[in-house]
Amino acid sequence: MHLPARNPLSANKLLNSKWTAALPVNKEKHFIVIKVIEPDTPGAPVTEVELQAVHSQRIQTLPWRALRDASVWRQGWV
Template sequence: MPISPKKLLLSKWTALTPINREKHFLVSRVIIPEDGSPMTHVDLQAVHSQRTETIAWRDLEDAAVWVIGWK
């Protein structure tokens, strides 16, 4: 299923392999470059610890790593 970059903000994601014993994440920020080029990264916030990590938004398209929604 294609992901729309415009709908990423506040979307929920489940990591199929837990990261630091965390598997539920929320897109807390969409990072838009100042030069007006297309968005390439997002901030993922772990629901349990509130830890934030920046990743390329296209990484979320890897169905072997991420599933949309909280499972």
Template sequence: MNKNPLSPKKLLLTKWTAVNPRNREKHFVVTRVIEPVPPSMRVEQVELEAVHSKQVYLLHWRELTDTSLWRQGWV
């Protein structure tokens, strides 16, 4: 498993391509980095929005580091 080097604080508005599209949804944008409560905790999740359908998905941000699932940018 290869990894994309990422920082959760720099993910907002980044573009992603799903390696195995679901429901014909391939291209996504990180629309929100979910801030933890309390703020001293680490960021765990992000919201991804499908470009075509506008469907929103909640995802653990570390899943984006798995290159067998995600490619950074729109490929």
């Protein structure tokens, strides 16, 4: 499922964005994008980001397009 067209998601606007896990695990509900991972090849599109859990400070890397899945992520802190 994709985000509504009125709020398109793009890799260049993800840094410091806030996200809520639809199904929190280990009290990790709210996350912040702390890094947009630049590809090894110059000019190649960004494919991954690092998210940090606000509660535990745990960092995870995932494909940025995974944030479009509304069954897993909600944009903002809900």
